[in-house]
Amino acid sequence: MKKIFPLFFLLFGLLNLTAQNVVSNKATSPMFPECKNLNEAESAHCFNIHVHDFVYRNFQVPEDLKTSNYKGTIMVLFEVTAEGTFKIIYIDANEERLSKETTRVFGQLPKIEPATYNGIPTYSKYSIKIDVPLKSAAELAKEIEEARLADARNYVKNADKELSEYDNVTYHKFNNPKFQSSLGVPFSHSYYAHFDAAMNQLGTNNHTAVKPYSYAEVSPYFDFRKENDALKKDKKGWWGRKLFNENLIEIQGDGYWFAFNPIIDLQLGKSSPSELKYTYLNTRGIQFQGGLGRQVTFSTTIFETQGRFADYYNRYAESIRPYGPDSDLGDPAVIPGVGIAKRFKKDAYDMSMAEAYITYSPSKIFTFQAGYGRNFIGDGYRSLITTDGVSPYPFFKINTSFWKIKYTNTYMFLKDIRSEVIGEKTYATKYMANHYLSWNATKRLNIGLFESVIWANTNGRGFDMSFFNPIVFYRSVEFASSARTGNALLGATFKYKFNNQLNWYGQFLLDEFSLAEVKKSNQSWKNKYGYQLGVKYFNAFNVENLLLQLEYNHVRPYVYSHSDPLTNYGHANQNVGHQWGGNFREMILVARYHKGRYFADAKFTYGVRGLDFNTAADSFNYGSNIYRNYNEQRPYDIKVVIGQGNKTTVMIADMQAGYLVNPQTNLKLFGSLIYRNFDPSQETLSTFKESTTWFSLGLRCDIFNWYYDY
Numbered sequence: 001m002k003k004i005f006p007l008f009f010l011l012f013g014l015l016n017l018t019a020q021n022v023v024s025n026k027a028t029s030p031m032f033p034e035c036k037n038l039n040e041a042e043s044a045h046c047f048n049i050h051v052h053d054f055v056y057r058n059f060q061v062p063e064d065l066k067t068s069n070y071k072g073t074i075m076v077l078f079e080v081t082a083e084g085t086f087k088i089i090y091i092d093a094n095e096e097r098l099s100k101e102t103t104r105v106f107g108q109l110p111k112i113e114p115a116t117y118n119g120i121p122t123y124s125k126y127s128i129k130i131d132v133p134l135k136s137a138a139e140l141a142k143e144i145e146e147a148r149l150a151d152a153r154n155y156v157k158n159a160d161k162e163l164s165e166y167d168n169v170t171y172h173k174f175n176n177p178k179f180q181s182s183l184g185v186p187f188s189h190s191y192y193a194h195f196d197a198a199m200n201q202l203g204t205n206n207h208t209a210v211k212p213y214s215y216a217e218v219s220p221y222f223d224f225r226k227e228n229d230a231l232k233k234d235k236k237g238w239w240g241r242k243l244f245n246e247n248l249i250e251i252q253g254d255g256y257w258f259a260f261n262p263i264i265d266l267q268l269g270k271s272s273p274s275e276l277k278y279t280y281l282n283t284r285g286i287q288f289q290g291g292l293g294r295q296v297t298f299s300t301t302i303f304e305t306q307g308r309f310a311d312y313y314n315r316y317a318e319s320i321r322p323y324g325p326d327s328d329l330g331d332p333a334v335i336p337g338v339g340i341a342k343r344f345k346k347d348a349y350d351m352s353m354a355e356a357y358i359t360y361s362p363s364k365i366f367t368f369q370a371g372y373g374r375n376f377i378g379d380g381y382r383s384l385i386t387t388d389g390v391s392p393y394p395f396f397k398i399n400t401s402f403w404k405i406k407y408t409n410t411y412m413f414l415k416d417i418r419s420e421v422i423g424e425k426t427y428a429t430k431y432m433a434n435h436y437l438s439w440n441a442t443k444r445l446n447i448g449l450f451e452s453v454i455w456a457n458t459n460g461r462g463f464d465m466s467f468f469n470p471i472v473f474y475r476s477v478e479f480a481s482s483a484r485t486g487n488a489l490l491g492a493t494f495k496y497k498f499n500n501q502l503n504w505y506g507q508f509l510l511d512e513f514s515l516a517e518v519k520k521s522n523q524s525w526k527n528k529y530g531y532q533l534g535v536k537y538f539n540a541f542n543v544e545n546l547l548l549q550l551e552y553n554h555v556r557p558y559v560y561s562h563s564d565p566l567t568n569y570g571h572a573n574q575n576v577g578h579q580w581g582g583n584f585r586e587m588i589l590v591a592r593y594h595k596g597r598y599f600a601d602a603k604f605t606y607g608v609r610g611l612d613f614n615t616a617a618d619s620f621n622y623g624s625n626i627y628r629n630y631n632e633q634r635p636y637d638i639k640v641v642i643g644q645g646n647k648t649t650v651m652i653a654d655m656q657a658g659y660l661v662n663p664q665t666n667l668k669l670f671g672s673l674i675y676r677n678f679d680p681s682q683e684t685l686s687t688f689k690e691s692t693t694w695f696s697l698g699l700r701c702d703i704f705n706w707y708y709d710y
Contacts, residue, residue, distance in 0.1 A: 030080040030124060031113040051109075051126075056134055058105045062097055065132070074098055074130040078106060081236060082121045084114040089125070089238065102130065122173050174250040177257045179215050179224035182361045183289060183297040186703035187212040187376060187388060190601050190656075191666055193547045193592040195222035197538035200495075200503050207406035207438040209448055209493055210399070211376040211388075214359070214367075231597060231663050247664050258290040261665045263301060263703070269672070269696030271310035276347065279696065281307040287665070287703075300356035301703070305338070308348035309708075310694040312676060316710050317341070317349070319686070320573035322427075323419040330417070334573050337374075337707055339391040340417070355392050355704070367399040374704075375410060377436055377450065378493065379505035380534045380551050381588055381603075382578055385450050385491045386410075386434065389707045390574040398470060404440040409433070409470040411463075414454075414571040418627065421566055428566060429457045432576070433467040443497075450491035456566045487567040501539055507532040509577070511559045511569075522638040525623070525630070530555035530578070549590040557583040557610060557623020557640050558630045565627045575626055579707060583610035583624040585642050597660040599668070605652040605709050610645040615684055620645070646687060648680040652709045665701045672696045674708060 028040060035046035061070075077090040086109040093099045115124040185192075192211075198221040199208050206217065215224060233244040242248055249260040265283035285303040292298075308314060314333070322340055323330030333341045333349055341349035357371025374388040375395065394413040399406065412432040421428035434452035441447050453467060489511050496504045509530045517524035534551035559582040560569035569576050580586065586607035593600050610622050620635040621628045622645025636644070658670025674694040680687045694708075 028116045030084065030115045032110075033112070051128060054109060055105055055128070055130060058108060059130065059134060060101060061132055061134065062095075062101075065095070065097075070095075070132060072098070072132045074102055074132065076102055076106070076128045076130065077125070078128070079123055079125045079238070080112070080114060082114050082123045083236060084111045084121075085236075087238065098132065117173050120173075172252045172254075174247075174252045174257070176225060176228060177252060177291060178259070178289065178297075179228070180219055181291050181297050182214045182216050182295075182359045182367060183291065183299060184212040184214055184357065184359070185218060186666065187374075187705065188666065188702045189381060189590075189705055190592060190599065190702060194227070194545075194594060196536070196547060197500075198222040200497060200536070200538065201500050202497050203443050205404060205440055207401070207440070207446070208495065209377050209379055209438055209446075210406065210408050210436065216361075228663055231660070244662055245664070246662075255293050256291060258288070259664070260289075261287045261701075263287050263303065263665065263701045264667075265303075265305070265698065265700040267307075267696050267698030267700065269694060269698075271692055271694040273692075274311050276308065276311070279307075279309055279694065280348075281305060281698070283307075283700075285701075287701075295361050296358065297361075298356075298358040301354065303353045305351050305353070306344045306348060307351075310674070310676075310692050312678065312690060312692050313708060313710065315686070322417040322573070323422065330419075334391070334417075336574055336579065336710070337389050337391065337705070339572065353392060365400060365402050367401075369397045369399075371395055371397070375412075377408075377448075378507055378532070379495050379503070379536075380507070380532055381549065381590055382532065382551065382553055382586075384507045384509045384530050384532055384553065384555065384577050385436075385452070385489075385493075387575070387577060387579060388705055389579045390576055391572045393571055400470075406438040407470075408436045408438075410435075411468070412571075413463075414576075416456075416566050416570070417572050418565070430566060430571075431455055431457070431463050431467075435470065438493075445497075446493075446495040448493035450493065451488070452491075452569075453486055453488045454562075454567050454569065455486040456564070487562045487564075487569070489569065501537060503536045503538070505532075505534050505536070509555075509559065523640050524638055525558055525634060525636065525640040528556055528559045528582075530559050530582075543593075545594050547590070547592045549588075549592075551588040551590070553578060553584075553586040553588070554642070555580070555582050555584055556642060557644060558634075559583075559623075560626040561623070561628060561630045563629055563631050565629055568626045570626050573627065579710065580607070580609060581624050581626045583622060583642055583644065584608060598658075599660065600657040601655070603652075603654040603709070605650070605654075607650045608643050609648045609650060610643045611648050611680065611687055613646050613682065613684055614686065622646070646680050646682050646684070648678065648687065650679075651677040654709065661699070666703055667699065667701050669699050670697070672698070 029044040029047050031043055032047060032050045034050065035043050038046060072094055075092040076088060079087045079089055081087055086106050088103060088106050091099045091102050093102065114121045116122060195218055199206060199218065204221060206221065235241045235244055247259040247261050251258045263285035265281050267281040269279040271279055283303055283305040285301060287301040289299040317333035317335050320334045321330055321332055322334065331340050332343050335341050335349060335351050338351050338353050341351040344350035355373040357369055357373060359367060359369045361367045372394050373392045374390060375386050376383055376388040377386040396411045398409040414430045414432055416428040416430055432452060432454045434450065437449045439447050455461065455464060489509065491507060491509045493507045494505065498504060511528035512526055514524060514526040517526050532551065532553050534549065537548040540546045540548045555578055560575055560577050561582060562568045575581050584607055586605065589604045591602045609624060611624050612622050619633060621630065621633045622635065624645065653675045656670055656672045658668050661667040661669055676692045678690045680689065683689060
């Protein structure tokens, strides 16, 4: 402990009371009444003397330690709060009695004038060394004066010497600089509802489809700092501030800032019917964020989780396991949106996840980001063209914004984890490049154009630089490079602001198209497309912060699949588009409300899916599983309709309500209730009628979306 304690002090940038104080014309030291009308250097010296003198006059060493000639040192880390009260943060002493006596003495220190920065009261931290036996006030004054004179002599001696970079290190009061930075706003549908209305006002020349947003994109329309200040609780103590208002560690200096926080997701629940006694999540993690200058920001988050879920979710996770659902070679499951999971005990999973990125913004026009995470394109709850409901992946993104245009290029490095493509115990690598052009055609209408191409590492092809050009037309390049090993998709989006309360939005995805078959009106399998239509009603019925949303998604069979499943629209056995794959239609109704720190969300989903039977009598590919070759075992070429195969209705009601504990990490205390009814037309071994009720209580940092609606 003796060796660790000085390092502890150094990490917090604290100055010993007997050391020279850094003088700033912007800052003043805490002040005893006797220290008024002194300059800053004299005032700091006076503060030191008074603290030492008070400790000497009031500290009582136990008699047995006095008689035994005990010698020791007590190191104390303390704070003078913005209200002028003394507060001990840490004590290091060999004797517990000395620690208690130190606490008693500091509890008797009078309230004084606090330190100030730019005239505003602020807290300040110090350390003090208490020697036992105690030194008299005269001895302490002599030591402090000698130290002060030595510092003065050194100052005169080095008056002409230029200060080093270390000498010029300064710290400022942390004022949440991320709110104006290019750091990403953690993508949570519930959190984004706080500023969705502000981002969609008439006459705002912004672009809302590409997510996550950066704080710099949102701040012109929504005042994060004002919102954060309004939520602050009146907490004076260190623990209260850190729990309810602040980052655990926050540092801000000239041209840089850092914030460090623990991340948790602790849930306990019960699903029925189920043989499991309970469901749970036990997630621990850390998040480190910061900014260097005005151009560079970064964030890294690491999670470690053990958990088990409701039966239906466990079965789905195991059905998309690595090496394929019928293989015993791989890990037991893939947790959607998280990643590959190992077995934990007999009936749970152990999974880890990391997300990180660094962003470089050389100007208002260009932003470059290298990361490991997820992306989302769209204005709805779902996205047909790029969703965040998949496991994280490496990516490189370029955003170009000017005039009424935002142009986004994303290059992604994906994996195929099926047994058919495993080589030398290594998952197959595939690549995706897409670009999305968002154009504010009028003050009300936004139009977006999307194009994507997927290719595999065939013949050592690697990342084909033919697709790196950010303005090339991918379909032409894909055909020239190798039409047999690539897969291109086209898409379009729109958003129309009817007024400040009503926004219409939609998407259209074209996977394959045959004009000849369209003219025949025969519902050919070749016409693979999907579309989305939705509406958002902000401050619904003039109730502030009430958001209502209605959305319809329609995806035909075989969309997202390919003649070679390696080049489908998938990653790690999950769909990069809509999570349900192909062959479905879905209606979603969402309601979100918040007031102060309280919130409530409700979501109702009703859908029809056409699943495969996967039985000995019927092994046809009906177009829902994107990891099946659409040229093999296709039952029909014409009259292909949504719901063909094992027609299944899905109804999910999802309600959640709770309390925001800490806005810095979006830490929420909540209760959740999910009801799911799954009703196939024909029951099979893996697809059968089931009604599930799943109730959970939890404490969670809501910094990414969990999707349980499968």
